[in-house]
Amino acid sequence: MNLVQILFWFLSALTLFSALMVILSKNPVHSVLWLILVFFAISGHYVLLNAQFLAIVNLIVYAGAIMVLFLFVIMLLNLNKETEPKKNIWMKLAGTIAGGCFLISVSNVIYNAQTGSAELANKATLMGKGSIGLIETLGKTLFTDYVIPFEISSVLFLSAMVGAVIIGKKD
Amino acid sequence: MPIQYYIYLALALFSIGIIGVLTRRNAIIVFMCIELMLNAANLLLVAFSQMHQKIAYAANPAATNGIEAQLFVFFIMVVAAAEVSVGLAIIVMLYRNTRSVDINFLNRLKN
Numbered sequence A: 001m002n003l004v005q006i007l008f009w010f011l012s013a014l015t016l017f018s019a020l021m022v023i024l025s026k027n028p029v030h031s032v033l034w035l036i037l038v039f040f041a042i043s044g045h046y047v048l049l050n051a052q053f054l055a056i057v058n059l060i061v062y063a064g065a066i067m068v069l070f071l072f073v074i075m076l077l078n079l080n081k082e083t084e085p086k087k088n089i090w091m092k093l094a095g096t097i098a099g100g101c102f103l104i105s106v107s108n109v110i111y112n113a114q115t116g117s118a119e120l121a122n123k124a125t126l127m128g129k130g131s132i133g134l135i136e137t138l139g140k141t142l143f144t145d146y147v148i149p150f151e152i153s154s155v156l157f158l159s160a161m162v163g164a165v166i167i168g169k170k171d
Numbered sequence B: 001m002p003i004q005y006y007i008y009l010a011l012a013l014f015s016i017g018i019i020g021v022l023t024r025r026n027a028i029i030v031f032m033c034i035e036l037m038l039n040a041a042n043l044l045l046v047a048f049s050q051m052h053q054k055i056a057y058a059a060n061p062a063a064t065n066g067i068e069a070q071l072f073v074f075f076i077m078v079v080a081a082a083e084v085s086v087g088l089a090i091i092v093m094l095y096r097n098t099r100s101v102d103i104n105f106l107n108r109l110k111n
Helices: A003-024 A028-048 A052-077 A088-115 A135-144 A147-168 B002-021 B029-058 B065-097 B103-110
Strands: none
Touching: A003 A088, A003 B029, A028 A052, A052 A135, A052 B029, A052 B065, A088 A147, A088 B002, A088 B103, A135 B029, A135 B065, A147 B065, B002 B029, B029 B065, B029 B103, B065 B103
16 A cells, blocks of 8 residues: 555545534534535545645635635524424434445445446546646636636625625624 | 546535535535535536646647536636625514524515
């Protein structure tokens, strides 16, 4: 096993464990902290795949901005273990079974796809090489082929900002 | 790494998100699980982009095959940031009206 494989398995285990802890923690603040760990692990995956720009953007936007917003709201509402709504054990069991059924059925589809067709068999990802994840190549494509969606997303941000202010306004 | 490892990883992450949405009643945790599912999709898009790059890379190391997937991930992050700001505003409004973040009380908003 070389270093890339060791890092892949370590980051995968970290991602899944932290994601489980997000939904198992009783305290919402702990959930947010575990979710930040998930985002760091996924950024590590991006670095392994040489998607350096996305790794940094993931850290800045998700772990930096979005999670701080979540923490602000949780602390503003003063949520903790005591205010956590209790759910019926049967509902929890039903939700877990439904999610498990989804996992089993889709993994069976993927297993059949990789054994039954050449579409997925013997395909691998390029690790640590290639130039498409670099900011130079991405920026060139973003500002030539995808410049209209990029500008439209600024309108989306403006409308989201106005919407958030109007919804959150005390009236 | 073989592509199916990434597919199974993203699938497991997505299923954990689904289980979280179905089993938790705190609206903020439900919202965080949606972020988890978005990230599973992002990880899969990046893995597939590098898979297409590997095929083209053998012939031409400067090829840009698969760059669209990484731009899609960028736009997904943009939309997620906008979605979170509006969604958290809705949750704050829900808390102000019902004094709770239990999603079962969302039906009170119609009155």
